[in-house]
Amino acid sequence: MGKVIVVTSGKGGVGKTTSTANLGTALALLGKTVVVVDADVGLRNLDIVMGLESRIVYTSMDVIEKQCELSKALVKDRRVDGLTLLAASQKNNKDDIQPEQMKTICDKLRSEHDFVLIDSPAGIERGFSNASAGADEAIVVTTPDVSAIRDADRIIGLLQHAGIEPINLVLNRFSPELVGNGSMMDQEDVLDILNIDLIGIVPEDTGVITSTNRGIPLVYEDASPGSQAYMRIARRLTGQRIPIPDLEQKGLLTNIVNWFRNR
Amino acid sequence: MANSNVALRAYRDGLHLIIRPHLSITEVEEAIQEEISRMNQPLGGASVQIDLKGPTLKPEEMAYLKSKLQETYNLKVRGIDTVDEQVPPPIAAAPTTHTLPQRTVPQQPRDTDPSRIIPYTIRSGQIEDFPQGSLVIYGDVNSGGEVRAGGDIVVLGALRGNAHAGLNNRPSAVIIAMELVPVQLQIGSFINRGPMNQKPRGYPEIARVGVEDVIIIEKFVKF
Incomplete structure (x- = not known):
C-alpha cells in the first residue's frame, strides 16, 4: 500500500511540475515504484518536463469515461524502472472531472505503487480540489517571496481543513547569495510564517531550464546542486533521516562579525 | 489604558503637551501626572509646548499649570498654542464622527465582554469574526488573513494580516500583538495602514485611537 502525495503551491510558476517530475524520477532511481499524475486538466505540462509527450495515447479523462483500463493509460518511462505517468486530458477542462473520480483513480494507483505524486494546478478552485481529493499527504512548494508565501499559506489552510497530514514544505529557487546580502527572505523567516515542516531546500539552478526544455529531469545528472537537493528530498520521503544542509552563505561583513564573536 | 485627556508627544521641534478641551484643572493635573509617570525616561530640564484643543482653562489656571510643571516635573513651558477647532461643548451637540466619545458617554467596561480563544494560526484567506x-489568538494572523472583533483583539503571535477591533463603532477598543506588523488596522471607524516594510521590533505593541483621532502604535507595557 503506497502513499498518495499532492504537490501543490497556490501560486503558479514556483516549481510544482519541476518538483513532481524530479521527485518522481528520484524515487524511482531509489528503487521505488512511482506514478506521477498530471492533474492540470486542459493545461498539461508534466509530460513535457518528463520528456514523455510523444508517447501519450490515453489520459485520465479516458479512464474516467471508461474508454480504457487504468493500467493502459499509464505511460512507462523507459529510462528508469518503476516510473509511470498518468497524463491529463488537454482538450477538456477542470470542471469535467469530479473530485470523487480522482479519488477512485488515486485509490487504485495507491494499491499498486509505493508513491503516487499528483501535480496540482495553480489556484484554489476545482483543479486544486480534484488534485487533493485522493491525497494522504501534501508537499507545498514555495519560493522565498512574499506573494508565493501568502498563496502557500492559503493552500496550507485549505489542506489542513481537508484533513491532509503531514504537509511538508519545499523551499524552491533559494539563492544563498541573495539571502547573504539581505535581499531575500531566509528559511527561518519563511518557516516562521508558514509553520509547517521543511522537507528540503532547492537552490536556484539554471540547469532546471535546460532540463525542462530537453525533457530530462535534473536528477539524472548527479553533479547539479538542484539534482542533489531533489535526491535528498526523495530520500527523506522514503523515511531516511538526512539533515538539511545549511545553504545560507553569510555576507562578508557577517563572517567578519562572527569571526570576532567566536574568538 | 493610557488616558487620552492629555498626551505628551515628541515632535521635530521638541516636546508637545496636548490637552483636550472641556476639562477641569484637576482633571488636567491628574492626566499630566499619569502621562508623565507612564514615560520611563526622566524629562527634567526639557522644554514643552502646550497645545490646547479648543476652550479649556482660564488664564489663572494656565499660570498655575505653568508653575506646577516647572516645580513638580522641572519642565519649562516654551509656549502655549490654542488650536480653536470650534468643538461644541459635549452636552450641546452630539459628537461628530471625528471626535472621540466625550467623558459624558459611559465607556463600556471590558470585563463584561465575552471573549473567544482561537487556538490556531489564522492563515491567508481565513476570517475570524466575533x-x-x-x-484572543494563540498563534499568528498571516498576511491575507483577517480578524474582526466587537471588543479588543489580542494576538499571542505575529499580526501580519488585517485586524478590525471595536466593530460596533467602539473606538476605545485596542489591538495588542507580540509582533505588530499588520497590513491594515481598523479600530471602530478609524482605519490606518500598517507600517511599510517594518521589521518586527522584538517587543509587544498596542494599537489604539490616540488624542488626535488617528490610530497610534506604541510599545505595550501594561494596561
Missing part, C-alpha cells in the same frame, strides 16, 4: 466580544 462581533460579540474580544478575540
Whole structure:
C-alpha cells in the first residue's frame, strides 16, 4: 500500500511540475515504484518536463469515461524502472472531472505503487480540489517571496481543513547569495510564517531550464546542486533521516562579525 | 489604558503637551501626572509646548499649570498654542464622527465582554469574526488573513494580516500583538495602514485611537 502525495503551491510558476517530475524520477532511481499524475486538466505540462509527450495515447479523462483500463493509460518511462505517468486530458477542462473520480483513480494507483505524486494546478478552485481529493499527504512548494508565501499559506489552510497530514514544505529557487546580502527572505523567516515542516531546500539552478526544455529531469545528472537537493528530498520521503544542509552563505561583513564573536 | 485627556508627544521641534478641551484643572493635573509617570525616561530640564484643543482653562489656571510643571516635573513651558477647532461643548451637540466619545458617554467596561480563544494560526484567506466580544489568538494572523472583533483583539503571535477591533463603532477598543506588523488596522471607524516594510521590533505593541483621532502604535507595557 503506497502513499498518495499532492504537490501543490497556490501560486503558479514556483516549481510544482519541476518538483513532481524530479521527485518522481528520484524515487524511482531509489528503487521505488512511482506514478506521477498530471492533474492540470486542459493545461498539461508534466509530460513535457518528463520528456514523455510523444508517447501519450490515453489520459485520465479516458479512464474516467471508461474508454480504457487504468493500467493502459499509464505511460512507462523507459529510462528508469518503476516510473509511470498518468497524463491529463488537454482538450477538456477542470470542471469535467469530479473530485470523487480522482479519488477512485488515486485509490487504485495507491494499491499498486509505493508513491503516487499528483501535480496540482495553480489556484484554489476545482483543479486544486480534484488534485487533493485522493491525497494522504501534501508537499507545498514555495519560493522565498512574499506573494508565493501568502498563496502557500492559503493552500496550507485549505489542506489542513481537508484533513491532509503531514504537509511538508519545499523551499524552491533559494539563492544563498541573495539571502547573504539581505535581499531575500531566509528559511527561518519563511518557516516562521508558514509553520509547517521543511522537507528540503532547492537552490536556484539554471540547469532546471535546460532540463525542462530537453525533457530530462535534473536528477539524472548527479553533479547539479538542484539534482542533489531533489535526491535528498526523495530520500527523506522514503523515511531516511538526512539533515538539511545549511545553504545560507553569510555576507562578508557577517563572517567578519562572527569571526570576532567566536574568538 | 493610557488616558487620552492629555498626551505628551515628541515632535521635530521638541516636546508637545496636548490637552483636550472641556476639562477641569484637576482633571488636567491628574492626566499630566499619569502621562508623565507612564514615560520611563526622566524629562527634567526639557522644554514643552502646550497645545490646547479648543476652550479649556482660564488664564489663572494656565499660570498655575505653568508653575506646577516647572516645580513638580522641572519642565519649562516654551509656549502655549490654542488650536480653536470650534468643538461644541459635549452636552450641546452630539459628537461628530471625528471626535472621540466625550467623558459624558459611559465607556463600556471590558470585563463584561465575552471573549473567544482561537487556538490556531489564522492563515491567508481565513476570517475570524466575533462581533460579540474580544478575540484572543494563540498563534499568528498571516498576511491575507483577517480578524474582526466587537471588543479588543489580542494576538499571542505575529499580526501580519488585517485586524478590525471595536466593530460596533467602539473606538476605545485596542489591538495588542507580540509582533505588530499588520497590513491594515481598523479600530471602530478609524482605519490606518500598517507600517511599510517594518521589521518586527522584538517587543509587544498596542494599537489604539490616540488624542488626535488617528490610530497610534506604541510599545505595550501594561494596561
